[in-house]
Every structure is written in structure tokens, then in C-alpha cells.
Amino acid sequence: MAAAMSAASVGNVKVGGFLGSSRGFQANRGRNIVFSRKIMASATKEAPRKGAKEAMKDTLLTPRFYTTDFDEMEQLFNTEINKKLNMEEFEALVAEFKADYNQTHFVRNPEFKAAADKITGPMRKIFVEFLERSCTAESQGFCSTRSWEEGSRVTRKYTFFKPQFIFYATYLSEKIGYWRYITIYRHLKANPDYQLYPIFKYFENWCQDENRHGDFFSALLKAQPQFLNDWKAKLWARFFCLSVYVTMYLNDCQRTAFYEGIGLDTKDFDMHVIIETNKTTARIFPAVLDVENPAFKEKLDELVVLNQKLIALGDSTTPAPLKTLQRLPLIAGMVSGILSLYLMTPVESGSLDCVDFEPQVVY
Numbered sequence: 001m002a003a004a005m006s007a008a009s010v011g012n013v014k015v016g017g018f019l020g021s022s023r024g025f026q027a028n029r030g031r032n033i034v035f036s037r038k039i040m041a042s043a044t045k046e047a048p049r050k051g052a053k054e055a056m057k058d059t060l061l062t063p064r065f066y067t068t069d070f071d072e073m074e075q076l077f078n079t080e081i082n083k084k085l086n087m088e089e090f091e092a093l094v095a096e097f098k099a100d101y102n103q104t105h106f107v108r109n110p111e112f113k114a115a116a117d118k119i120t121g122p123m124r125k126i127f128v129e130f131l132e133r134s135c136t137a138e139s140q141g142f143c144s145t146r147s148w149e150e151g152s153r154v155t156r157k158y159t160f161f162k163p164q165f166i167f168y169a170t171y172l173s174e175k176i177g178y179w180r181y182i183t184i185y186r187h188l189k190a191n192p193d194y195q196l197y198p199i200f201k202y203f204e205n206w207c208q209d210e211n212r213h214g215d216f217f218s219a220l221l222k223a224q225p226q227f228l229n230d231w232k233a234k235l236w237a238r239f240f241c242l243s244v245y246v247t248m249y250l251n252d253c254q255r256t257a258f259y260e261g262i263g264l265d266t267k268d269f270d271m272h273v274i275i276e277t278n279k280t281t282a283r284i285f286p287a288v289l290d291v292e293n294p295a296f297k298e299k300l301d302e303l304v305v306l307n308q309k310l311i312a313l314g315d316s317t318t319p320a321p322l323k324t325l326q327r328l329p330l331i332a333g334m335v336s337g338i339l340s341l342y343l344m345t346p347v348e349s350g351s352l353d354c355v356d357f358e359p360q361v362v363y
């Protein structure tokens with residue numbers, strides 16, 4: 001897979017919806033596990049339902065479904081094969097999942113309907129689109145498992161990832177999701193005039209689920225130190241960080257109206273989320289990116305400009321062959337931009353010690 005293509009698709013594991021949440025493992029009859037990720041607009045060829053909003057285009061930024069090597073997964077986490085495996089941490093985390101602290105967290109009360117009625121004009125369209133993206137993302141795991149069980153009349157396309165890469169990507173996606181939720185929550189708590197819908201008030205508890213999901217993947221990684229302790233691991237760690245950060249930045253910069261609508265500056269919001277996610281990730285990944293270096297943001301902004309040009313070109317009436325030609329330098333620019341971000345001097349990091357995640361920074 002080409003680097004740019006990989007970067008974009010990997011990054012989507014978490015950031016397809018505005019809340020950027022995801023499902024983790026979708027277990028189905030023992031060995032069959034689907035890592036379903038986000039909105040899968042491209043994978044279904046069904047006719048859109050009546051009244052459906054515009055279907056999303058299949059682009060490099062479109063989220064996908066992932067599958068993995070189940071035999072390898074079995075080898076990694078079979079206590080018969082891997083006698084040193086410490087199951088205590090997994091069991092504790094699984095017990096937390098079973099407890100499902102947020103099971104009764106959301107209660108749709110009359111406040112929701114009243115608030116929805118008040119959202120009018122362009123903001124209503126923007127807000128509905130974001131809600132739909134997020135709902136689709138959240139329900140995707142369920143849908144994929146279900147359709148599979150039913151013999152699936154829908155052809156799904158799965159992107160294959162080795163377990164090691166699934167761990168990196170999912171860890172990052174859960175933690176970045178946590179930082180997105182909590183940042184929005186704290187911002188709206190401090191600026192209640194922008195609290196346009198009650199759902200945001202629930203984010204504080206809700207995002208702890210994302211945090212726990214991330215901790216589970218952190219435990220998976222710690223149980224497999226060979227995925228963390230060599231030069232290859234450092235290269236992959238940087239690659240996955242970059243993929244996730246770039247994808248989120250480009251996606252969000254295409255939807256600034258939403259973030260501005262709730263009183264955030266999209267780029268400031270994203271940089272805050274990237275910096276905090278990077279700090280969290282540095283506790284487990286052996287290397288992370290120097291995201292606080294001003295050059296990092298400058299390069300991201302250059303990618304945004306190129307991406308906007310690509311989108312404008314795609315939407316233009318330019319004849320197809322000419323479009324292809326005009327696209328080439330833009331894609332080349334994006335590839336070299338991503339490469340120069342990747343080659344920036346990294347930050348050495350990581351620890352195999354168990355560190356409890358205690359977010360301290362208040363947005």
C-alpha cells in the first residue's frame with residue numbers, strides 16, 4: 001500500500017465522525033473478529049434510503065472496515081503458548097467493559113427536542129450531518145457483525161492489518177477520541193452560550209469509555225513488548241501517529257463550519273487534541289512526533305491547502321483526463337508533505353511500566 005494511501009485510511013479508524021468514536025473488537029463466533037471502523041460509505045452498494053442525505057464519496061479519507069490475522073492473534077494471546085502472559089490487567093479491563101458504566105448514562109429528555117427545534121438555518125444542516133456521521137460510526141460495528149451473521153447480501157471490503165498495526169491504530173484512535181470529547185465538553189462548559197444541544201453535556205462520562213478502550217489496547221501492547229522495543233516499532237509508531245493526526249486535521253478542516261458553530265477555532269481545537277493525544281501516546285509508544293514544534297503545524301497547514309485544491313478540482317467541471325493531469329502535482333505535493341512530517345526529528349518515548357492515565361490538562 002502506498003504511504004499516502006495507508007496514512008489516510010489508517011487515520012480514519014477513529015476520526016470519521018465529529019466525535020471520532022469507534023468500535024473495537026467485534027467478536028463473532030470465536031475466531032471471526034471484525035475490526036469495524038467508522039462509517040463505511042464506500043462498502044455498501046445499496047440504494048440510498050429515501051430522503052437520505054448526500055452519500056459520502058469514497059476518498060482516501062473515507063473510513064473503512066479492517067480485518068486481521070486471527071491465527072497470529074491466537075498465538076499472541078493464548079496462555080498455553082505464551083505462558084508469561086499476564087492476564088490480570090486484561091481481566092480487570094474486561095470487567096470494566098462488562099460493568100458498562102455508561103449503560104444508562106443517556107436519557108433523552110424534553111430538553112433535547114426543545115434544543116433541536118431551536119437549531120435552524122445552515123447550522124441545522126451542518127449539525128444534522130455531523131450527528132449522522134457520528135451515529136453511523138457508532139453503529140457500524142453492530143451492522144457489520146449482524147450482516148455477516150445473516151449471510152450478508154452486502155459485499156464488504158476489508159482492509160487487512162496485522163495485529164500489531166491494529167493495536168497501534170486502535171490505541172491511537174481511542175485516545176484521540178477521548179481528547180476530542182473531553183475538549184468539546186470542557187469548552188462548552190466554559191462557554192455555555194455555544195451549548196447548542198444537550199448531548200454535549202454527557203460527554204464527560206461518555207469519553208471515559210474511549211479512555212478505557214484505549215487502555216485495553218495499551219495493555220495488549222504492553223503484553224507484547226516485541227511490538228514496542230525495537231527500531232522498527234519506532235518507525236511504525238511514528239507512522240501511525242502521523243496517519244491519525246493528518247487524517248483528523250484534513251477531515252476537520254473540511255468541516256470548519258461545525259467547529260466554528262460551537263465556538264471553537266478548528267485548527268486550534270485540532271492542535272490541542274493532537275498535542276494531548278501525543279503526550280498520552282508517549283507513555284506507551286516508543287517514539288512519537290514532535291507535534292509542538294511550530295514546523296509541524298505549518299506543514300499540516302500546507303497539506304490542508306493542497307487537499308482543498310484537490311477537492312475543488314474534483315468538484316470542478318474540468319474534463320476527466322485534464323483533471324487527472326492536474327491532480328498529479330497536488331498528490332505529489334501531499335506525499336512529499338507527509339514524508340517531510342514523518343522525517344521530522346521524533347521524540348523518543350515509551351515505557352513498559354503500567355502508568356495510570358490521569359488527564360490533567362484543562363482546555
Ligand SMILES: [Fe+2]
Binds near residue numbers: 021174177209213
Ligand atoms: Fe471506543
